[in-house]
Amino acid sequence: MGGYILKISMMLMALAVLCTAAMASDGERLRLATTTSLHDTGLLDVVKQKFEEKYNVSLDVIAVGSGAAIKLGETGDADVLLVHDKDAELKFVGSGNGLERRCIAYNYFYVVGPRGDPASVKGLNATQAFKKILEEGRTDPEKVMFVSRGDNSGTYTKEKNLWKAAGYNISKFNASDRWYISAGQGMGATLMMANEKSAYTLSDMSTFMAYNAQYKGNFTLVPLIEGGNELLNVYTAIAVSPMKRPGVNCEMATNFINFLVSDEGQKLIADYGAEKFGQQIFFPAKGNCAAIGCPPAECAVSASATCAEA
Amino acid sequence: MEEIWNGLLKAVELIARLDPVVVEITARSLFISLTSAFLAALICIPLGGFIEFRSFWGKRAIVNLIQTLYGLPTVTVGLLVFLLISRSGPLGGLHLLFSPAGMIIGQTILVSPVMTGLTISALAGVSPQIKETAKSLGASEAQVILTVIKEARPAVMAAVLLGFGRALSEVGVAMMVGGNIQGYTRVLTTAIALNTSMGDLELSMALGIILITLSLAINLVLGKVQGW
Numbered sequence: 134m135g136g137y138i139l140k141i142s143m144m145l146m147a148l149a150v151l152c153t154a155a156m157a158s159d160g161e162r163l164r165l166a167t168t169t170s171l172h173d174t175g176l177l178d179v180v181k182q183k184f185e186e187k188y189n190v191s192l193d194v195i196a197v198g199s200g201a202a203i204k205l206g207e208t209g210d211a212d213v214l215l216v217h218d219k220d221a222e223l224k225f226v227g228s229g230n231g232l233e234r235r236c237i238a239y240n241y242f243y244v245v246g247p248r249g250d251p252a253s254v255k256g257l258n259a260t261q262a263f264k265k266i267l268e269e270g271r272t273d274p275e276k277v278m279f280v281s282r283g284d285n286s287g288t289y290t291k292e293k294n295l296w297k298a299a300g301y302n303i304s305k306f307n308a309s310d311r312w313y314i315s316a317g318q319g320m321g322a323t324l325m326m327a328n329e330k331s332a333y334t335l336s337d338m339s340t341f342m343a344y345n346a347q348y349k350g351n352f353t354l355v356p357l358i359e360g361g362n363e364l365l366n367v368y369t370a371i372a373v374s375p376m377k378r379p380g381v382n383c384e385m386a387t388n389f390i391n392f393l394v395s396d397e398g399q400k401l402i403a404d405y406g407a408e409k410f411g412q413q414i415f416f417p418a419k420g421n422c423a424a425i426g427c428p429p430a431e432c433a434v435s436a437s438a439t440c441a442e443a
Numbered sequence: 444m445e446e447i448w449n450g451l452l453k454a455v456e457l458i459a460r461l462d463p464v465v466v467e468i469t470a471r472s473l474f475i476s477l478t479s480a481f482l483a484a485l486i487c488i489p490l491g492g493f494i495e496f497r498s499f500w501g502k503r504a505i506v507n508l509i510q511t512l513y514g515l516p517t518v519t520v521g522l523l524v525f526l527l528i529s530r531s532g533p534l535g536g537l538h539l540l541f542s543p544a545g546m547i548i549g550q551t552i553l554v555s556p557v558m559t560g561l562t563i564s565a566l567a568g569v570s571p572q573i574k575e576t577a578k579s580l581g582a583s584e585a586q587v588i589l590t591v592i593k594e595a596r597p598a599v600m601a602a603v604l605l606g607f608g609r610a611l612s613e614v615g616v617a618m619m620v621g622g623n624i625q626g627y628t629r630v631l632t633t634a635i636a637l638n639t640s641m642g643d644l645e646l647s648m649a650l651g652i653i654l655i656t657l658s659l660a661i662n663l664v665l666g667k668v669q670g671w
Contacts, residue, residue, distance in 0.1 A: 164541060173641055195541060195622040209530035210540050322640045347642040378530065380538075 161190045163385040166202035166211035168287055169319045171368065174343040174414060176405045177215075183401060184392050190385055198319070200285025206230060206371070209378030213386035214371045217337075218287035222369055231371040232383070232438040236418040236427035237393045238368045238402045242291055243341050244358040245324075246333035252277045254333075259363045263299040266333050270312025278332035282323050283315030287366075292335045295363070328354050337366050339406070339414040346410050367425050368415070370394075375442045383440035394419070394433045446644075454649035464646070469653050472611060472630040475543055479550035480607035483558050486551070487606075488599060491562025492588040496574075506563060512556035517615025524549040524620050541622040546630075549616035554606035561605060565598030566591055600668045608661045612654065 171177050172194055181192045195205065199216040206214050207230050214231070216222060225231045244254065244262050252269040254262035269277040281303075282289040296303045306313050314332065316323045320340040327334040331353065338359070345352050358364070370393055372386035392398045399417035406414035418425065422432035457465050494505060526532050528539040528548070539545040569591045577590045592599060614632035621628030623637055631654045638647040 191627065193541060193622070193624045193627055195624060207531075209535070319640055321642065325640070325642070344642055380530065 161382070161385065162193055163190050163213065163382050163389060164193045164195065164211045165213050165215065165389070166195045166197060166205040167215040168199045168202060168217055168368070169196050169321070170217075170288075170337045170340045171215055172196035173319070173321050174339045174406070175409065176339075176402065176415060179401055179405055180393070180398070183397070184389060187392065188385065188388055192389070196319075198282075198284050198286030198289070200287075200289075204285075206373045209373060209381055212373055212382040213389050214373070215368060216287060216371070217366055217368045218290045219367065219369075220290065221287075222371060226371060230374055230377050232374050233371065233436060234431050235370045235390050235394060235434070235436065236367055236422065236425065236432045237370050237390075237398075238415045238418055239421065239425045240338050240366050240415050241360050242288070242364040242366050243336050243338050243356040244333065244364075245327070245336050245341055245354045246357050247331040247353055248355050249331075250357055251331075252333065255357050257358065258361060259295055259358055260298045262358050263295050263301075267299070267301060267312075271310070274310075274312035278312045278314060278330055280314045280316050280323055280327040280330065280332045280334045282320065282335075283317045284319075286320070288320060288335060288337060291364075291366070295335070298363070324354065328352055333357075342406070342410045342412070342414050365425060367418075367427065369431075372436065372438075372440075375440055379442045387436045387440060391435045394435060399433065450645050450648045453645040454652055457645065457649040458652065462649070465649055465653070467626070468629055468631055468634050468650065471543070471628075472632075473657075475546050475617075475630060476550060476607055476610035479547050479554060479610045480558075480603060482547065482551045483554045483606050483610075484603045487555055487558035487602070488562050488592065489588075491559045491602075492566060492592060494559070495563050495566040496584070496588055496591075506560070509556050509560045509563070513560060515553060515556055517553060517613040518619065519615075520549055520553045521616040521619030524552065524616065528620070540620065541624060541628060543621070543628055546617055546621040546628060549620045550610040550613065553613060553616055554609050557609060558602050558606040561602030562599055565595040565602060568598060569594045597668045597670075601665055604661055604665050604668065608658060611657060611661075 167177065173196070177194055181194065184190075185192055195211065197205070199218040199221065202211065202214050202216050203218070203221050203225050205211040206225060215237070222231075222234050226234050244259055246252070246254065252266045254265050257265060266277060266279050270279060281292055293303050314326070314330070316326050318326070320336060321344060323334055324336055324341065324344050326332070328348075338356070341356065370390045372383055372390060373381045375381050375383040393402075399419045402415045403413065403417045406412060417433070418427060419433035422429055494502065524545065525540065528534045528537065528545050530538070530540065539548065573594055574587055574591055577587045582590065612632065614636060617623075617628070617630050617633045618636065621630065621633065623629050623633040631650050635647045635650050635654070638644070638650070
């Protein structure tokens with residue numbers, strides 16, 4: 134029996150050695166905390182490949198909601214952020230945690246719902262539609278439901294703002310609001326839940342298209358309200374400040390932001406999706422600054438702040 | 444139903460042609476969990492021996508505590524380790540968050556109670572005569588513990604294997620501490636969670652099949668070990 138144990142131990146050890154060899158060797162790394170939409174659509178895979186080639190660095194993509202991404206910036210666990218939550222971004226930069234806000238891309242949110250549109254929101258604007266969904270949902274929660282991200286994401290912030298514009302305070306929703314489902318999950322999982330339950334939800338257009346393509350035929354959700362300033366969705370890049378968090382890879386973070394706003398980076402963003410989804414799903418910020426509410430100093434220009442530590 | 448069947452077929456195909464993504468994720472999973480189990484064994488087997496053979500105040504309470512922690516929730520360990528090794532945490536200077544090393548620390552902590560507890564039970568099952576004989580032959584305390592551990596090899600091995608199985612199949616620590624970074628910290632369980640939420644069910648199923656196969660393999664070895 135000693136022989137058996139010896140053999141098994143040897144096998145396990147050999148396996149461990151093999152696996153160690155299979156692990157990628159460590160080099161310079163850049164930690165990017167990003168909103169899920171840029172990751173789940175596959176855009177970041179393309180960006181990652183080009184960026185890694187150019188700068189000989191490993192880009193570690195940590196896909197979480199914007200709120201969690203900003204938190205990782207505050208603790209210094211990420212070097213650079215890609216987010217879409219303007220108020221939180223301004224606060225992050227204003228408090229000295231982030232260097233500068235750089236607009237890199239935009240698209241729109243969709244209000245999506247079942248093809249039958251039981252609350253008849255088609256043709257309304259987003260605020261009116263939310264109001265209608267709430268009224269119909271309170272009347273008949275079996276028929277009209279809304280699935281909310283319910284996490285700390287940029288999309289959830291947008292949703293809260295839309296409820297506010299419609300005259301409701303989301304924190305006042307209670308157990309009797311059975312039509313309102315707080316999922317606490319990422320965009321993809323939330324879309325799938327809305328699809329299963331034939332419910333309405335708010336989604337960024339890129340994630341919706343990616344899932345729609347993935348689930349061809351089985352997706353009963355359709356975009357009911359698209360476009361309009363109310364549903365504008367602007368993605369920005371922010372490097373974490375080395376003054377606040379010494380040790381973050383600020384140089385490479387700056388390289389990454391400069392790469393995104395360069396002609397090459399902006400072209401990658403503009404071209405992505407045509408092949409896979411049959412249409413563009415992100416629009417480059419360059420040339421559209423005024424329209425998307427980014428001041429010229431923030432919009433698709435290279436980083437100007439220095440990486441000096443305190 | 445047809446979808447599940449088609450998914451299964453594609454999953455088997457992915458495994459059969461050794462899809463590089465599948466192979467890479469499986470290798471990383473094995474590496475991280477094996478290392479965790481190995482480190483935990485280095486700590487837990489001597490610790491179990493120490494607790495079993497020494498009598499000290501509060502021993503019963505410690506054994507109870509260890510047994511309570513068998514079911515230590517993975518997300519709690521994940522949170523704890525996250526807070527410890529975040530750059531703003533006490534061990535932040537080591538830059539371990541979102542790295543395989545961080546995951547190994549978390550999984551080692553996660554499986555330690557099970558391994559220690561089962562080691563204690565294994566040693567308690569050895570006839571006291573062996574201990575007495577060793578003592579009477581002039582063995583030191585360490586030598587006595589070693590003799591008894593040798594005697595209890597199958598059961599101790601089972602403790603280690605169970606720990607390894609738990610590390611391999613957990614998702615809480617891997618997701619929270621590893622961050623599911625492609626090509627760096629993505630393992631079987633986190634990849635399944637991600638790909639399911641992204642709608643890539645075939646890849647999820649392929650990885651799921653591998654995970655089940657590995658668990659089965661562990662179980663077979665376990666059966667063999669316990670049969671000795």
